[in-house]
Amino acid sequence: MARALRLAERGRYTAHPNPVVGCVLVKDGKVVGEGSHLKTGEGHAEVNALRAAGAEARDSIAYVTLEPCAHHGRTPPCAEALIAAGVARVNIAMQDPGEDVSGRGYGMLADAGIEVQTGLMASVAASLNRGYLKRVTERRPLLRLKLASSIDGAIAMAGGESQWITGPLARKDVQRLRARSGAVMTGIGTVLADDPSLNVRSAEIDTGGLQPIRVVLDSRLRMPLTARMLSLSGTTLVCCSGDHDSRDLQKSNAEVMPFADNGGRVDADSVLEELARRGVNEVLVEAGAELAGHLLENDLVDELVIYQAPHIMGSQTLGLVTTPSWLSLSDRQELTITDVRRIGRDTRITATLGQVA
Amino acid sequence: MARALRLAERGRYTAHPNPVVGCVLVKDGKVVGEGSHLKTGEGHAEVNALRAAGAEARDSIAYVTLEPCAHHGRTPPCAEALIAAGVARVNIAMQDPGEDVSGRGYGMLADAGIEVQTGLMASVAASLNRGYLKRVTERRPLLRLKLASSIDGAIAMAGGESQWITGPLARKDVQRLRARSGAVMTGIGTVLADDPSLNVRSAEIDTGGLQPIRVVLDSRLRMPLTARMLSLSGTTLVCCSGDHDSRDLQKSNAEVMPFADNGGRVDADSVLEELARRGVNEVLVEAGAELAGHLLENDLVDELVIYQAPHIMGSQTLGLVTTPSWLSLSDRQELTITDVRRIGRDTRITATLGQVA
Numbered sequence: 001m002a003r004a005l006r007l008a009e010r011g012r013y014t015a016h017p018n019p020v021v022g023c024v025l026v027k028d029g030k031v032v033g034e035g036s037h038l039k040t041g042e043g044h045a046e047v048n049a050l051r052a053a054g055a056e057a058r059d060s061i062a063y064v065t066l067e068p069c070a071h072h073g074r075t076p077p078c079a080e081a082l083i084a085a086g087v088a089r090v091n092i093a094m095q096d097p098g099e100d101v102s103g104r105g106y107g108m109l110a111d112a113g114i115e116v117q118t119g120l121m122a123s124v125a126a127s128l129n130r131g132y133l134k135r136v137t138e139r140r141p142l143l144r145l146k147l148a149s150s151i152d153g154a155i156a157m158a159g160g161e162s163q164w165i166t167g168p169l170a171r172k173d174v175q176r177l178r179a180r181s182g183a184v185m186t187g188i189g190t191v192l193a194d195d196p197s198l199n200v201r202s203a204e205i206d207t208g209g210l211q212p213i214r215v216v217l218d219s220r221l222r223m224p225l226t227a228r229m230l231s232l233s234g235t236t237l238v239c240c241s242g243d244h245d246s247r248d249l250q251k252s253n254a255e256v257m258p259f260a261d262n263g264g265r266v267d268a269d270s271v272l273e274e275l276a277r278r279g280v281n282e283v284l285v286e287a288g289a290e291l292a293g294h295l296l297e298n299d300l301v302d303e304l305v306i307y308q309a310p311h312i313m314g315s316q317t318l319g320l321v322t323t324p325s326w327l328s329l330s331d332r333q334e335l336t337i338t339d340v341r342r343i344g345r346d347t348r349i350t351a352t353l354g355q356v357a
Numbered sequence: 358m359a360r361a362l363r364l365a366e367r368g369r370y371t372a373h374p375n376p377v378v379g380c381v382l383v384k385d386g387k388v389v390g391e392g393s394h395l396k397t398g399e400g401h402a403e404v405n406a407l408r409a410a411g412a413e414a415r416d417s418i419a420y421v422t423l424e425p426c427a428h429h430g431r432t433p434p435c436a437e438a439l440i441a442a443g444v445a446r447v448n449i450a451m452q453d454p455g456e457d458v459s460g461r462g463y464g465m466l467a468d469a470g471i472e473v474q475t476g477l478m479a480s481v482a483a484s485l486n487r488g489y490l491k492r493v494t495e496r497r498p499l500l501r502l503k504l505a506s507s508i509d510g511a512i513a514m515a516g517g518e519s520q521w522i523t524g525p526l527a528r529k530d531v532q533r534l535r536a537r538s539g540a541v542m543t544g545i546g547t548v549l550a551d552d553p554s555l556n557v558r559s560a561e562i563d564t565g566g567l568q569p570i571r572v573v574l575d576s577r578l579r580m581p582l583t584a585r586m587l588s589l590s591g592t593t594l595v596c597c598s599g600d601h602d603s604r605d606l607q608k609s610n611a612e613v614m615p616f617a618d619n620g621g622r623v624d625a626d627s628v629l630e631e632l633a634r635r636g637v638n639e640v641l642v643e644a645g646a647e648l649a650g651h652l653l654e655n656d657l658v659d660e661l662v663i664y665q666a667p668h669i670m671g672s673q674t675l676g677l678v679t680t681p682s683w684l685s686l687s688d689r690q691e692l693t694i695t696d697v698r699r700i701g702r703d704t705r706i707t708a709t710l711g712q713v714a
Contacts, residue, residue: 151663151692151706152677153510161686289672296669304669306508310692310708312653312661314680315646320509323671329518335508335667340697340704347697349508349704351667 001093001121003034004063007045008128010036013179014208017279019096019132023049025060025087032056039208044069046078050085058086065125067096067118070104079108089115093125098136131182131281134302140272141280143300145292146177147320148307151347154317155289169344170307174286175202177305181212182280183237185271187291188218195228198286213237213280217266217291220244225252239266268300293322296333301353304335308347358450358478360391361420364402365485367393370536371565374636376453376489380406382417382444389413396565401426403435407442415443422482424453424475427461436465446472450482455493488539488638491659497629498637500657502649503534504677505664508704511674512646526701527664531643532559534662538569539637540594542628544648545575552585555643570594570637574623574648577601582609596623625657650679653690658710661692665704 007022015021015037023045025033033056035048043051046068050057068078068090082090090109095118096102109116126133131142148166149155156162164171178184184198198214200207211234216223221244229236230253238249238256246256257274260267275283285295295301306320326332335351342348364379372378372394380402382390390413392405400408403425407414425435425447439447447466452475453459466473483490488499505523506512513519521528535541541555555571557564568591573580578601586593587610595606595613603613614631617624632640642652652658663677683689692708699705 149509150689151510151708152506153508157684157686159684163686293672296671308706310694310712312678312680312690312692313686314653314678314683314689315650315676316680316684317676319672319674319676321669321671323673326671327514327516327673329514329520329670332507332671333669335669337667337699337702337704340699342694342697345694347694347706349665351508355667 007036019129021045024063027060041074059088061089065093068105071100079105083112092118094122144303150311150313154313156318165309166307167344170346181282181284183213185215289322306349364393376486378402381420384417398431416445418446422450425462428457436462440469449475451479501660507668507670511670513675522666523664524701527703538639538641540570542572646679663706
């Protein structure tokens with residue numbers, strides 16, 4: 001199963017909106033076939049493993065990181081393929097809560113007289129697909145907030161003076177975060193100040209042509225027609241509130257969509273709901289202190305990734321997040337740090353929101 | 358030599374003001390004796406190793422982490438002892454720049470016809486005694502600034518609300534920083550606000566009775582007679598500027614000493630000079646944002662140790678350091694991170710000041 005989980009990871013940049021899945025077929029203590037799900041519409045992990053095993057699949061044990069599908073979608077159901085290949089036993093790390101599956105893959109296998117076990121390394125399997133699982137159960141993508149600051153939490157001088165704070169390896173690392181995300185979100189303030197591209201452009205990362213949807217929260221529709229991201233391939237979704245004339249912007253390659261207003265801002269939760277509808281499992285937010293703070297204040301952040309540059313910038317600076325409603329110590333957001341590592345000269349801290357006992 | 362360096366580390370909490378030193382005697386590829394310098398006035402590492410080896414010391418090779426002393430101080434010179442024991446060869450990691458030694462130990466050994474080599478693992482050996490080396494060469498102790506904040510660099514709410522930010526393991530770790538320091542320095546503001554003890558009180562740390570000198574920078578001599586640290590054993594040095602009536606404070610177990618004024622503050626560099634004179638190799642600063650910022654602004658900090666608690670405290674907060682003179686990005690202080698590790702739920706980042714290419 002550990003091997004199957006590593007195989008699943010191979011689809012990290014390419015499989016979405018589908019979950020990542022790995023499958024290993026073992027017979028007489030030897031691996032006879034293995035597969036990953038690499039791309040939506042192409043072979044599932046089980047089918048790829050069966051193909052690799054050929055006739056050896058008969059009487060083998062299948063280790064699958066997620067419950068095999070039971071429905072005729074873009075590919076025939078994997079449960080059926082496992083049955084047809086004569087697999088003796090199926091070991092499933094975790095059930096797929098997606099409404100097309102959810103126990104039916106399990107049932108189809110069991111009905112065919114195949115011994116099915118579940119739960120082996122279930123928590124690792126779940127962590128691989130946190131975004132997918134959140135989307136199919138809560139109809140929201142996982143929201144990952146990326147921040148970059150000095151070691152004392154500053155992002156710019158108080159006078160506004162700023163520049164790249166983190167080093168080139170940290171910026172390359174952010175490319176990997178974008179590549180695994182179905183959407184990258186920012187605020188109109190960042191677009192007007194920095195004119196970012198928000199795309200995956202590292203030659204070292206193969207997304208199979210996928211680019212995250214670029215999402216701009218822009219309540220008053222101030223998006224410039226000349227914004228760099230509009231000249232790039234893929235979708236730019238500009239989210240506004242209320243009525244605005246968006247014809248020119250739509251002609252300039254933007255998709256404009258109105259959402260509810262939430263205290264003068266686009267209601268971020270409604271935007272997340274729309275992104276889940278579009279099959280986005282993970283959203284990466286690369287935004288300024290205002291939007292970052294707003295998302296934190298509204299409990300919409302699932303994971304934080306903070307790149308800390310090795311500087312002390314001092315007191316005459318601007319901070320990471322603007323949180324006007326957090327006035328008391330009890331308002332602070334507890335984190336559970338899941339990873340700390342050096343990325344070049346910077347330190348990357350990954351944390352989930354909330355405290356794990 | 359690696360073994361000798363580990364032996365040296367055994368004197369970390371007890372040897373100061375002397376340097377930490379380790380010695381290993383090897384004969385026919387076997388260790389025949391080893392020793393550490395554990396306490397000023399007691400046996401040096403070489404003498405302890407020779408004692409352990411007994412007659413086996415003859416014709417052995419000595420690995421010593423610091424040049425053996427050549428003067429009659431509280432103990433007879435180690436170079437003489439090595440010669441008398443008939444050691445065949447001496448391998449010294451680095452020369453001791455102390456004015457009583459500085460090449461003379463080397464010379465004494467060479468004059469006796471002993472083959473002497475130097476430089477093996479010299480940089481590690483130097484890092485063990487950075488404080489001692491700085492004191493004997495620059496007449497200043499190493500200054501280590503300890504800070505504790507949330508992950509976004511906050512130490513309290515803007516309204517002043519604050520509490521222990523870091524966890525119990527981080528606070529225990531600070532005890533180790535105190536134990537290795539000849540002095541612990543703070544500002545009068547911290548004394549008035551928190552009434553700290555600044556002593557080593559962990560049952561797990563044996564300092565052999567040593568307590569760091571407690572140093573309070575208190576330009577206008579506002580130190581309360583009831584300050585907790587005055588009731589503790591050891592020295593409390595209150596550093597003021599100008600003339601003040603200090604009789605009551607001196608009666609209350611404080612040593613009061615006037616220093617030059619530096620823009621309304623006690624001139625910290627003069628205090629450091631005095632501490633070096635008293636044999637302090639390392640000073641730990643545990644202070645508020647004002648004094649921490651002042652020391653940074655004046656380039657007096659050699660090493661930073663930051664404990665980051667796993668919280669985001671947001672924008673309505675007070676920052677780590679107050680640095681009114683740092684107005685431009687070019688004023689920021691570059692760091693070279695030497696260690697990042699988890700201490701309980703907190704993250705400890707250790708850094709030296711300045712950028713190493």
